[in-house]
Amino acid sequence: MHGPVNEVIQFIDLNAVTIIFLFLVGFVGGLVSGFIGSGGAFVLTPAMMSLGVPGTVAVASNMCHKFPKALVGAIKRYKYGQVDVKLGLIMGVFAEIGVQLGIVLQRHILDLWGQAGSNLYVSLVFVFVLVVVGSFVMRDAVKMKNAVGNEGSSTNLAKRIQNIELWPMMTFKTANLRISVWFLIPVALATGMLAATIAVGGFIGVPGLMYIIGATSIVASATELVIAFVMGLGGTLIWAYYGTVDIRLTLLILAGSLFGVQLGAIGTTYVKEYMIKYVMATIMLIVAVSRFFAIPKYLNALQVTSLSDLSVNIMTQISFGVMCLALLTGASIILVSLFKARSLEQTVTVQG
């Protein structure tokens, strides 16, 4: 009955501070994922890891909280007409295959290098993906903001790919595009693999949907929630099979994140398209810095480097502080733009 992973994992004790911290982090994570569509888990995995939760349990509990949150967010955004269910389900199925590949890889690393190796691997993937994709999205967001009328979100690459007639072609009505399934598969697989590794596939999924497949950022972020649901469910079943899900952590995060995801989804109805990209890129880049400072700790544990305990401690503190900054920056941009747009709309309604 016991999974093989059970011997190496420990579950942490919960106290009031931990509970409040998880609730708040959950809320902000939910707010972000309701808005930009991708897990918000990039914030939650490190947050749990800074509380001393082992990487595997953090990723598993995270994934278990992700799919109900994605479900709630997707339903909310479906009501706003932003979700392409067909696109989401098809990509979700292939992303699920990607998740399986990712889990095999992750378990292989855990067996090979133990907990510290697994943590190091997660952090390295984090930094790499966040920096590369984050800077690309940021560049696009700035370009879009400066462009007249905020048009032209679908790139030349997406247009060229849509023109390739390769059987089987599929039409997606809400996303308003027609594309060969062969181009959906690699994006979905990459999304799934990343999701299995760091519990957030959205950093490949949303930019993939926007720049390769050619959906708008609103539809892309909403559809990503469907993908997240499908692969989150599958991924959770696998992690739970090995007994790595800490349901208490999951429920605490969920308590906050469902408040957040509703508010984030509401936020998307008020803001302009580039805001989603802008918020996404800002958070990605700040979190990348945070994870960069966490790497020495794991390198020390693996005895690759021999830094003094003091400097490792300082770096861990910095990592934690920067992550909090990322959280607060993302959340405040979303909240400020939501309430600004909302009061503007109300003023217009009263006057008109």
Place this chain on the structure above:
Amino acid sequence: MRQQNSKSSAGPAVDHDTVAGDDFFAPIQDPAPFILVVTRNGHMAEVVMNYAVNVADRLKYKILAVHINTLPFFCDGGRRSGLFAAAMQESAQLFRQKAGSRGVVVECLAESGKVGKVVQRLCHSEKRIEFVVVDKGIRMEEVAAKAPVPVFSVIYSQAGADHLPKVNPYTTIQKGEISMSTTSKKRHVKNCIVFGALTAGLYAAVFTNQDIVMTYFTKGGVYSLLPVAVVFAVSYFHGNFTSAFWSALGIEGSKATVSKPAEIRPAVANTVDVRRDTRPRAQVNV
């Protein structure tokens, strides 16, 4: 005279003058004919009542006030019908008071069904209805198409209703009976409380039995369905709770964007473009 501030507009098939002119109605029959006043709301607008009373007083007519419940089978366990009946009682009482002070007879009637059909049936069964006055919320065309007599509506605006008492005359009665429907905000608050309680119960159950839960939920194998089932339950209860929570606070999606799709872009063709036929051809004029 409140009637001065209310404008009466003629129905499609009505000559205004003939109705307003006293001569047309000179030979008053006995018993006195009726003015049919129709509403589909629980409370008839006071402007409509005042207009009807004034005209009836001047023409020496009687008033037949009909409240039509257009949704008798509304599936809320008869709640709406109950509220409708209660509201109708209040409305009828007020109407009788207004008419009584002017010596006009008011008969009140509760009906259900389609407005047009009810009016048609009444006009044929009563046979003494001279014209119909409809309240706000009823389309003129709907009644005019069925009624064998002229139909009027009383148009009133907020500006025109300025002189009306601003104090709600029904302050002693429950709000639900006034508005005839529970406000959407009230519904959100109710949902918020119900789902909030359910969520709290679920969380309490898990956290008070932490040890047992953690033992079984991390066993793996078939037990992996336990955490999945729990989070599904949470997503339903807590999801509904949080949704109702923000709505109850008045934070909802932008109305400007909710009704229209995310972005309008040129439609994508479902099929491959038909290739242009470039073969040479001759044209012959016969």
